[in-house]
Amino acid sequence: MATTIKDIAKKAGVSISTVSLVLNRKGYVAPKTKEKILSVMNRMDYKPLHSARKLATQKTGNIGYIIWEGHFSEVEMFYSQVFLGMEYAARKSDSYILLTTVKEDFDPKNDLPRFLQYKDVDGVALAGRVPHTLIEYLDNQELPFVLIDYELPGKSFNCIKIDNYNGAFRAVENLVLADKKYIAFVGGTFFHPSIKERYRGYREALEKYNLVNDGYLKKYSYCENIETSRSIGENGAIKLLNRHPEIDAIFCCNDTTAMGVITGIQKIGKKIPQEVAVIGFDDIPPAEYNMPKLSTVRVPKLEIGKQAFMLLSELINNPNMAPQTRIISVDLVIRESSHSEGNKQ
Amino acid sequence: MATTIKDIAKKAGVSISTVSLVLNRKGYVAPKTKEKILSVMNRMDYKPLHSARKLATQKTGNIGYIIWEGHFSEVEMFYSQVFLGMEYAARKSDSYILLTTVKEDFDPKNDLPRFLQYKDVDGVALAGRVPHTLIEYLDNQELPFVLIDYELPGKSFNCIKIDNYNGAFRAVENLVLADKKYIAFVGGTFFHPSIKERYRGYREALEKYNLVNDGYLKKYSYCENIETSRSIGENGAIKLLNRHPEIDAIFCCNDTTAMGVITGIQKIGKKIPQEVAVIGFDDIPPAEYNMPKLSTVRVPKLEIGKQAFMLLSELINNPNMAPQTRIISVDLVIRESSHSEGNKQ
DNA sequence: TTGATTTATCGAAACGTTTTAATATATTTT
DNA sequence: AAAATATATTAAAACGTTTCGATAAATCAA
Numbered sequence: 001m002a003t004t005i006k007d008i009a010k011k012a013g014v015s016i017s018t019v020s021l022v023l024n025r026k027g028y029v030a031p032k033t034k035e036k037i038l039s040v041m042n043r044m045d046y047k048p049l050h051s052a053r054k055l056a057t058q059k060t061g062n063i064g065y066i067i068w069e070g071h072f073s074e075v076e077m078f079y080s081q082v083f084l085g086m087e088y089a090a091r092k093s094d095s096y097i098l099l100t101t102v103k104e105d106f107d108p109k110n111d112l113p114r115f116l117q118y119k120d121v122d123g124v125a126l127a128g129r130v131p132h133t134l135i136e137y138l139d140n141q142e143l144p145f146v147l148i149d150y151e152l153p154g155k156s157f158n159c160i161k162i163d164n165y166n167g168a169f170r171a172v173e174n175l176v177l178a179d180k181k182y183i184a185f186v187g188g189t190f191f192h193p194s195i196k197e198r199y200r201g202y203r204e205a206l207e208k209y210n211l212v213n214d215g216y217l218k219k220y221s222y223c224e225n226i227e228t229s230r231s232i233g234e235n236g237a238i239k240l241l242n243r244h245p246e247i248d249a250i251f252c253c254n255d256t257t258a259m260g261v262i263t264g265i266q267k268i269g270k271k272i273p274q275e276v277a278v279i280g281f282d283d284i285p286p287a288e289y290n291m292p293k294l295s296t297v298r299v300p301k302l303e304i305g306k307q308a309f310m311l312l313s314e315l316i317n318n319p320n321m322a323p324q325t326r327i328i329s330v331d332l333v334i335r336e337s338s339h340s341e342g343n344k345q
Numbered sequence: 346m347a348t349t350i351k352d353i354a355k356k357a358g359v360s361i362s363t364v365s366l367v368l369n370r371k372g373y374v375a376p377k378t379k380e381k382i383l384s385v386m387n388r389m390d391y392k393p394l395h396s397a398r399k400l401a402t403q404k405t406g407n408i409g410y411i412i413w414e415g416h417f418s419e420v421e422m423f424y425s426q427v428f429l430g431m432e433y434a435a436r437k438s439d440s441y442i443l444l445t446t447v448k449e450d451f452d453p454k455n456d457l458p459r460f461l462q463y464k465d466v467d468g469v470a471l472a473g474r475v476p477h478t479l480i481e482y483l484d485n486q487e488l489p490f491v492l493i494d495y496e497l498p499g500k501s502f503n504c505i506k507i508d509n510y511n512g513a514f515r516a517v518e519n520l521v522l523a524d525k526k527y528i529a530f531v532g533g534t535f536f537h538p539s540i541k542e543r544y545r546g547y548r549e550a551l552e553k554y555n556l557v558n559d560g561y562l563k564k565y566s567y568c569e570n571i572e573t574s575r576s577i578g579e580n581g582a583i584k585l586l587n588r589h590p591e592i593d594a595i596f597c598c599n600d601t602t603a604m605g606v607i608t609g610i611q612k613i614g615k616k617i618p619q620e621v622a623v624i625g626f627d628d629i630p631p632a633e634y635n636m637p638k639l640s641t642v643r644v645p646k647l648e649i650g651k652q653a654f655m656l657l658s659e660l661i662n663n664p665n666m667a668p669q670t671r672i673i674s675v676d677l678v679i680r681e682s683s684h685s686e687g688n689k690q
Numbered sequence: 691t692t693g694a695t696t697t698a699t700c701g702a703a704a705c706g707t708t709t710t711a712a713t714a715t716a717t718t719t720t
Numbered sequence: 721a722a723a724a725t726a727t728a729t730t731a732a733a734a735c736g737t738t739t740c741g742a743t744a745a746a747t748c749a750a
Contacts, residue, residue, distance in 0.1 A: 002464065004735095004736060004737085005736065005737065006736080014699075014700085015699065015700045015701075016700085016701090016736090016737085016738095017699070017700055017701075017702095017738085017739080018698085018699060018700070020737070020738060020739080021698095021699090021738095021739095023737090023738095024738075024739095026738095026739090027697095027698085027699095027739095028696080028697045028698050028699085029697090029698065029699080030697080030698060030699090033698080033699085047462060047463050047464070048463075048736080048737070049400070049464075049735085049736055049737070050396075050405075050463055050465055050737095051395075051396045051397075051399035051400040051405070051735085051736080051737090052396075052400050052705090052735070052736030052737040052738090053736075053737055053738075054396035054705095054737090055394070055396040055397050055400050055704095055705045055706065055707085055735090055736080055737070055738090056704075056705055056736080056737045056738040056739080057705085057737080057738065057739095058705070060395075060396070062441075072425065072429060077422065080417065080425055083444075084417060084446070087444065087445060087446070091445075091459060094459055094463070096407075096441075096443050096460070096465070097444075098441050098443075099428075099432065099442075099444065100432060100436075101429070101432070114436060114439055115441070117392060118392050118393075118394075118395055118439070119347065119392070119394075120395055120441070230634050259634070260634075263636050266636065286631055289575050289604070289605075291608055291611065291636075349705095349706055349707085350706065350707065351706080359729075359730085360729065360730045360731075361706090361707085361708095361730085361731090362708085362709085362729070362730055362731075362732095363728085363729060363730075365707070365708060365709085366708095366728095366729090368707090368708095369708075369709095371708095371709090372727095372728085372729095373726080373727045373728050373729085374727090374728065374729080375727080375728060375729090378728080378729085393706080393707070394705085394706055394707070395707095396705085396706080396707090397705070397706030397707040397708090397735090398706080398707050398708075399707090399735095400705090400706080400707070400708090400734095400735045400736065400737085401706080401707045401708040401709080401734075401735055402707080402708065402709095402735085403735070
């Protein structure tokens with residue numbers, strides 16, 4: 001059917017091996033033979049058959065992308081964007097990203113993604129919070145993997161991290177400079193290390209400006225120890241504002257929560273941002289279309305995907321690399337929800 | 346390394362061929378040999394190597410999923426959900442879905458997705474509006490493909506269609522029964538056949554109740570011939586309501602537009618749904634979290650993905666099947682944006 | 691010049707399956 | 721009891737590549 005390496009060899013008057021050598025840029029092959037072969041390949045529109053190549057090399061050319069089911073199926077566009085970033089990067093190296101989801105109550109015995117069961121990937125990217133049993137499984141398998149925006153305390157794995165601390169710090173600092181004095185925090189599960197870091201950024205920014213007095217942090221923080229959602233934001237905003245009407249800004253652990261916070265503030269009837277300013281984190285697409293448009297910390301999602309892919313490629317080619325963490329920096333983007341008069345430009 | 350069919354054969358005291366036969370449920374093999382082999386397989390945790398199998402069978406076991414770049418990277422969660430539906434279905438048959446995006450100005454000569462260049466898929470699903478040149482290319486390649494929520498006028502391809510007409514009809518009928526008299530339509534490109542159908546449903550529902558008088562349709566329709574977006578909705582609502590203040594309901598070509606329409610209505614200062622009711626189409630996840638919650642026509646996205654996968658599988662196993670269209674039915678879901686008093690339950 | 695190295699090419703084995711055709715045995719039909 | 725058919729097993733070829741080792745020619749060092 002399709003042209004094979006054999007056809008090329010015959011037409012070019014050389015052996016199969018030689019063709020393979022130019023295909024893989026290996027060994028010695030005379031410039032003019034090489035040229036000849038390349039021209040024949042081009043003329044006959046030759047594409048190596050991946051399955052044959054894979055069989056011979058014992059590599060799959062695939063990378064797995066695993067994400068918690070809720071993260072892909074809900075409003076959350078974050079991890080789809082990261083995925084897209086990986087896909088873009090993968091195009092250049094002719095490999096494929098196989099996406100699959102795992103359930104919350106994942107059990108490695110029964111729910112193992114099929115590309116792991118069948119060893120159809122050379123490496124795996126784990127996006128966001130994933131079951132720890134899965135991480136352990138991969139660690140035991142000696143299959144290269146990277147965590148994206150997640151980590152396990154005490155263990156050192158390959159990681160792509162967001163600069164959560166600085167993002168949060170700058171956001172809160174911006175609120176302070178806009179003359180906000182009572183800045184609350186609304187968030188979800190502290191179990192997630194990224195949220196912990198964002199909280200730390202929040203706290204340290206307040207400390208820098210000496211806003212923190214006794215009980216400040218406790219009074220103005222609202223966290224439910226579950227997956228973040230709009231409803232956490234809405235509940236949090238309503239409870240905090242009723243209890244402490246002096247609150248004039250809310251920094252949220254992410255955009256999803258922030259959009260809920262905005263709903264809550266609107267229900268109470270306060271003006272955004274004049275009475276209460278809001279800043280989120282992530283810059284997911286709906287943030288820009290929210291009413292009012294959401295100020296937030298932009299996380300470069302495509303870039304994260306690209307970096308994950310690159311790190312993974314390095315790991316695959318060099319399995320004994322020491323585990324490393326790469327940190328992706330973020331930018332504050334001010335929109336309507338925190339656009340105070342004094343700060344407008 | 347991993348156990349191969351050879352190991353199984355040796356341990357079970359049979360030939361490789363016999364093992365292969367039970368693996369593929371083919372030919373004759375004595376019940377007790379079969380049992381023996383299966384037990385050995387189980388004990389040794391044998392998984393056939395996909396690349397070897399693919400090489401031998403000349404099938405890839407992959408299905409491509411192509412989507413316009415803007416549809417995956419923007420707010421639109423619709424096609425990600427359809428993708429997920431395909432992925433779920435694929436799990437059962439041990440195949441993989443390879444997702445890639447194409448640009449608006451796609452050119453088959455240069456931008457062909459790599460899984461098409463390398464013939465790494467047995468079939469392709471095209472999600473939503475995709476470049477016609479791509480459809481033509483696939484048609485020439487004799488590669489099985491299905492269109493999801495799209496069609497080409499005059500051509501009969503394999504299609505998974507949404508019951509757009511009935512969804513729209515029921516939505517508009519519901520508005521009429523809630524005593525709305527001046528029901529507008531806001532939408533995007535008529536170039537998209539689904540939107541055409543939704544408009545037809547709108548029109549015929551109005552006709553059924555004799556609401557359409559001279560100029561009604563022209564007066565109360567706002568369409569920009571570009572990709573749908575929130576801003577089309579916002580602009581449309583503002584223009585229509587300023588020009589025709591009697592409008593008491595707006596049916597939108599999809600949820601994205603509807604959320605824009607809601608923003609527009611809010612800017613003008615009318616109450617939803619008391620003064621102006623809004624119904625969208627699709628039921629994308631943000632619809633439920635919108636303020637007010639958006640009434641809409643629920644399209645079962647996972648089911649669409651599943652049906653696409655199933656149709657594609659049939660096509661792959663039976664290449665001469667006549668092209669067919671499968672229609673997925675939809676449900677009206679009433680939330681706050683059209684929840685008129687008289688209609689509340 | 692000789693021997694060592696570098697450059698160039700190729701035959702053949704290997705990767706792990708499926709599948710075809712051959713063979714052998716058991717069962718059924720005549 | 722012979723012929724025909726169904727059941728059971730297998731050896732070997734095939735799928736399209738990579739890679740190892742052999743071989744030969746060209747270049748270099750002494």
